Amino acid sequence: MPFQTLKRDTAKELCLEWVMQVKNYKLNLDKNRCVGCQICNLACPKEAISIEKQPKTFGEKTRKAKVDVDIAKCNFCGICDISCPYGAISVTVDGKHLLSVLDKESFPQLIRDVKADASKFPVDPDKSENVCPLNLIKAQYSTPEGKLVEDPRSLSRSELNALRMKVEVDKEHCPCCGICEAKLPQGAMHVRRMFSGKLAIKRENCPEGCTDCLDVCPITGALYLSDSDKKVHENEMFCVYCGACKIVCPVDNALDFKRTRIHHTTVRSGAWNKALERLTSPTDMTKELKAKRSLRARESVKKRMGLKEEQHV
Amino acid sequence: MSKKPKKGTAKEKTKPRQKKTGPKAEGPRIGVFVCQCGSNIASIIDVGALTKYAQTLPNVVHAENLSYPCSRQGQEDIVAAIKNNKLDRVVVAGCSPRLYEPTFQSCVSRAELNPWLFEMANIREFTSYCNQTAPEEANEKAKDTVRMAVAKARLLEPLKPIELPITKKVMVIGGGIAGINAALDLADMGFKVYMVEKSETIGGVMALLDKTFPTLDCSICIEGPKMVDVGRHPNIEIISYADVLKVEGYVGNFNVKIRKNPRYVTAANCTGCGECRDACPIEYPNYADMYLGARKAISIPFGQAVPLTHTINRDYCIECYKCVDACGAREAINFDQKPEEIDVNVGAIVVTVGYSMYDPKDLTWTGYGKFSNVFTAMEFERLILAAGPTGGKVIRASDAQKPHSVAFMQCVGSRDINKYEYCSGFCCMYTLKHSVMLKEKYRDAIDVYVFYNDMRSNFKGYEEFFNRAQKSGVKFIRVKLENRKITEDPQTKNLTVCAETEDGKPVSVHAEMVVLANAAIQAPGTAELAKILNIPLDKDGFFIECQPKIRPTDTEVSGIFLAGACQGLKDIPYSVAQGSAAAAQAASVLGKNTWTVEPLVARVNEDLCSGCRVCESACGYHAIKVEKAGDKAVAKVTEGLCRGCGICSSACPMDAVTMPNYSDCQIVAQIQAVMKKGSRKT
Numbered sequence: 001m002p003f004q005t006l007k008r009d010t011a012k013e014l015c016l017e018w019v020m021q022v023k024n025y026k027l028n029l030d031k032n033r034c035v036g037c038q039i040c041n042l043a044c045p046k047e048a049i050s051i052e053k054q055p056k057t058f059g060e061k062t063r064k065a066k067v068d069v070d071i072a073k074c075n076f077c078g079i080c081d082i083s084c085p086y087g088a089i090s091v092t093v094d095g096k097h098l099l100s101v102l103d104k105e106s107f108p109q110l111i112r113d114v115k116a117d118a119s120k121f122p123v124d125p126d127k128s129e130n131v132c133p134l135n136l137i138k139a140q141y142s143t144p145e146g147k148l149v150e151d152p153r154s155l156s157r158s159e160l161n162a163l164r165m166k167v168e169v170d171k172e173h174c175p176c177c178g179i180c181e182a183k184l185p186q187g188a189m190h191v192r193r194m195f196s197g198k199l200a201i202k203r204e205n206c207p208e209g210c211t212d213c214l215d216v217c218p219i220t221g222a223l224y225l226s227d228s229d230k231k232v233h234e235n236e237m238f239c240v241y242c243g244a245c246k247i248v249c250p251v252d253n254a255l256d257f258k259r260t261r262i263h264h265t266t267v268r269s270g271a272w273n274k275a276l277e278r279l280t281s282p283t284d285m286t287k288e289l290k291a292k293r294s295l296r297a298r299e300s301v302k303k304r305m306g307l308k309e310e311q312h313v
Numbered sequence: 314m315s316k317k318p319k320k321g322t323a324k325e326k327t328k329p330r331q332k333k334t335g336p337k338a339e340g341p342r343i344g345v346f347v348c349q350c351g352s353n354i355a356s357i358i359d360v361g362a363l364t365k366y367a368q369t370l371p372n373v374v375h376a377e378n379l380s381y382p383c384s385r386q387g388q389e390d391i392v393a394a395i396k397n398n399k400l401d402r403v404v405v406a407g408c409s410p411r412l413y414e415p416t417f418q419s420c421v422s423r424a425e426l427n428p429w430l431f432e433m434a435n436i437r438e439f440t441s442y443c444n445q446t447a448p449e450e451a452n453e454k455a456k457d458t459v460r461m462a463v464a465k466a467r468l469l470e471p472l473k474p475i476e477l478p479i480t481k482k483v484m485v486i487g488g489g490i491a492g493i494n495a496a497l498d499l500a501d502m503g504f505k506v507y508m509v510e511k512s513e514t515i516g517g518v519m520a521l522l523d524k525t526f527p528t529l530d531c532s533i534c535i536e537g538p539k540m541v542d543v544g545r546h547p548n549i550e551i552i553s554y555a556d557v558l559k560v561e562g563y564v565g566n567f568n569v570k571i572r573k574n575p576r577y578v579t580a581a582n583c584t585g586c587g588e589c590r591d592a593c594p595i596e597y598p599n600y601a602d603m604y605l606g607a608r609k610a611i612s613i614p615f616g617q618a619v620p621l622t623h624t625i626n627r628d629y630c631i632e633c634y635k636c637v638d639a640c641g642a643r644e645a646i647n648f649d650q651k652p653e654e655i656d657v658n659v660g661a662i663v664v665t666v667g668y669s670m671y672d673p674k675d676l677t678w679t680g681y682g683k684f685s686n687v688f689t690a691m692e693f694e695r696l697i698l699a700a701g702p703t704g705g706k707v708i709r710a711s712d713a714q715k716p717h718s719v720a721f722m723q724c725v726g727s728r729d730i731n732k733y734e735y736c737s738g739f740c741c742m743y744t745l746k747h748s749v750m751l752k753e754k755y756r757d758a759i760d761v762y763v764f765y766n767d768m769r770s771n772f773k774g775y776e777e778f779f780n781r782a783q784k785s786g787v788k789f790i791r792v793k794l795e796n797r798k799i800t801e802d803p804q805t806k807n808l809t810v811c812a813e814t815e816d817g818k819p820v821s822v823h824a825e826m827v828v829l830a831n832a833a834i835q836a837p838g839t840a841e842l843a844k845i846l847n848i849p850l851d852k853d854g855f856f857i858e859c860q861p862k863i864r865p866t867d868t869e870v871s872g873i874f875l876a877g878a879c880q881g882l883k884d885i886p887y888s889v890a891q892g893s894a895a896a897a898q899a900a901s902v903l904g905k906n907t908w909t910v911e912p913l914v915a916r917v918n919e920d921l922c923s924g925c926r927v928c929e930s931a932c933g934y935h936a937i938k939v940e941k942a943g944d945k946a947v948a949k950v951t952e953g954l955c956r957g958c959g960i961c962s963s964a965c966p967m968d969a970v971t972m973p974n975y976s977d978c979q980i981v982a983q984i985q986a987v988m989k990k991g992s993r994k995t
Contacts, residue, residue, distance in 0.1 A: 003604030106633035271633035
């Protein structure tokens with residue numbers, strides 16, 4: 001059987017495949033989860049991913065940009081998979097989701113620092129599950145005897161209070177917006193941002209009545225339409241800095257947007273440095289390198305002087 | 314001393330000669346020797362009459378006919394006649410100068426006559442052979458031919474042969490088994506050999522094979538040591554991962570421009586340890602495994618690669634520099650490497666660029682590319698190879714299970730006038746090899762069918778191997794090449810092979826795997842190389858040799874030789890033999906101190922030349938170029954390149970270029986001689 005490259009593009013998913021007799025590489029883009037942001041396009045080391053703004057139809061909401069992967073350039077490294085804040089891309093080798101770039105530390109794992117404390121969750125399912133704009137929080141209720149309760153809404157208040165709760169967060173698909181942390185009782189959720197940055201809407205430059213950015217933003221509350229000036233305002237507290245808004249913005253100077261830091265595991269890799277430079281800026285990349293360098297210098301000084309951590313302190 | 318047998322004829326001639334010598338003592342003294350060539354000439358041409366006629370021509374002081382002037386006796390007669398008659402021009406009327414001119418030139422030089430004072434009149438191919446039904450006219454034509462030759466001979470001038478220096482180095486282009494043998498032979502003879510290889514490693518197709526027929530020797534086990542010998546030989550320099558860009562010059566003095574493509578690994582520092590490969594996270598399909606498996610973005614194509622230098626494929630590399638860390642203090646990895654162009658001077662070139670395989674995807678009846686269990690022979694080769702991607706397990710692509718029945722289909726693309734008309738030559742034998750290996754490995758657990766049209770097993774030990782295959786239980790089904798079809802059951806992915814027997818009866822066999830013997834074709838880049846080397850390709854895309862029977866390794870370009878499958882498809886023993894043959898041919902050039910070129914090359918009269926460059930564009934061999942000479946630009950001839958075709962001479966508007974012994978006055982003299990018609994009526 002000859003080597004084959006396959007590409008299938010449906011309304012639901014985009015699927016790329018390398019078929020070798022003894023190896024199979026697959027890239028799957030879940031179009032429901034994809035928000036048409038910039039991340040994969042910027043992270044891809046082979047410039048294989050393109051983002052195309054969709055034409056606007058009058059009277060309809062702006063559609064998110066379309067992501068396409070060029071199979072001639074893609075090498076199935078999985079960097080897009082790792083970088084996607086929404087977990088929309090999945091790269092598998094022989095059906096297994098084991099990425100060699102992570103294994104060999106050629107690319108860092110982006111850290112989704114999301115922790116749930118079920119004991120502090122409200123027992124009301126409407127208040128616990130529905131806070132997530134992407135529906136990633138699932139709560140499970142069981143009686144003190146350990147019996148699973150299918151429909152807690154049918155129970156009385158006192159019965160509810162006696163229930164035990166288990167909370168599961170689908171971290172793989174979580175962009176770490178932090179809405180849950182803000183809306184749930186204190187301590188129920190702990191979320192640390194994956195991306196940090198800056199988003200400011202210069203409303204004086206916004207075209208009259210334009211809500212394109214708001215239409216595509218997947219995080220309810222990160223952008224909102226103000227009743228006073230009928231313009232879109234930002235709430236940086238919840239922004240995940242994916243850049244979906246920046247892609248669709250019809251003017252150049254309305255969105256002041258940049259990423260400055262990415263929360264990730266430490267690696268020493270040229271591929272990461274380049275991705276970081278594109279995702280943030282050369283300055284921010286240099287900052288990280290400098291920090292890393294000083295860390296290394298400290299380590300080596302420690303090693304040379306034969307100092308142990310305690311002695312140093 | 315050899316005058317005795319010719320006394321009779323000599324007597325006849327002496328009289329007219331004496332008549333002529335008197336008044337024409339001042340001019341050149343021409344001797345004409347008419348050849349009978351057994352009955353080849355004498356049966357049509359009245360040789361005696363022609364000799365008598367020659368005696369009547371001006372300046373001819375001696376004429377005789379000989380039965381075979383080219384024989385030893387005949388040559389001695391000519392030498393004696395030259396000495397006795399003080400001849401200073403010799404005309405032999407006989408066969409084509411292409412065959413015997415060098416013989417007669419050396420003959421006249423033995424009589425201390427300049428070899429270019431010799432002229433040949435072709436009365437065999439031009440008259441006796443082609444005018445057999447009209448002997449009378451043939452005789453007249455023979456007289457015309459002789460008259461023209463004498464007219465030209467009268468104006469011949471003595472020339473000196475041109476001696477060119479020879480660079481005692483040789484280049485072998487292509488590092489397959491033919492090239493390896495040529496290189497080793499030449500290096501052992503003491504010549505410096507540059508082996509230029511396009512891919513990362515030498516070894517060619519043979520390095521990718523599992524076993525070789527008919528002995529079932531392990532292919533890489535017998536080629537591997539030779540590859541290592543090439544790598545280690547002090548006289549051989551391997552220039553791998555490189556392309557030949559330009560070849561200039563001529564025999565003994567070729568200048569080859571080569572582009573070394575960047576491996577991004579410094580060969581001198583790379584130890585081949587493979588630590589970088591282990592650190593690399595990226596994989597891509599491996600061509601050496603026929604893309605059945607993958608290799609790392611920094612790797613070698615297979616374990617026995619020579620040179621054992623890793624290569625980074627930048628098409629797939631993500632530049633994480635993990636390899637740089639792994640390489641550490643060896644510092645072999647260099648991402649800044651650029652393509653490097655080098656010039657190499659060699660005296661001879663051996664071309665052994667081999668072949669490649671036709672992709673049968675466009676033959677839809679085969680289902681190749683559509684049905685997952687249809688393989689090509691090379692893919693099967695990598696499947697059954699123990700070091701291959703499946704570890705030697707013959708498994709199906711659809712379910713990774715061992716097939717219980719395998720059908721081999723012969724002549725896919727070859728012997729097909731719509732694809733490749735020729736027979737690929739070795740497919741029958743490798744199919745026998747595959748079928749015997751399957752049958753001897755799995756015995757009764759597997760059914761093997763071979764759909765063939767003709768079984769071509771015509772060399773040493775091959776027919777016996779065919780018998781071995783038959784005895785081992787392989788079922789041979791002779792079918793027509795038309796109306797073959799392979800279909801697939803979409804559920805089980807099993808295949809059905811349908812064909813027609815020679816007497817038109819349909820035959821079909823269910824098989825769990827089908828292996829196609831696809832046509833072997835020219836190697837990629839052969840056409841470009843042919844242009845660079847100025848060697849023509851035949852209609853099938855293989856290099857044309859100088860003469861298919863007696864000069865199979867020579868080309869039209871002196872100093873460039875062919876070996877292996879690039880000249881025509883052949884199996885390993887014949888490629889090896891041809892490699893050594895081409896090496897011997899190249900050594901016959903390199904062994905000389907100088908290369909002698911006939912002085913029949915263009916001459917430029919610099920006073921007349923205006924430097925207009927008309928000759929430059931007319932010349933097909935890049936042999937004449939306008940260069941600055943003092944305050945004036947004039948045409949200069951590179952003697953080694955000039956073939957003496959005369960195009961520049963006729964193109965020159967200033968009449969500045971002349972061809973020695975084909976000068977205007979000589980050609981005009983010939984035309985005048987033929988127009989005179991002499992004794993001819995009309």
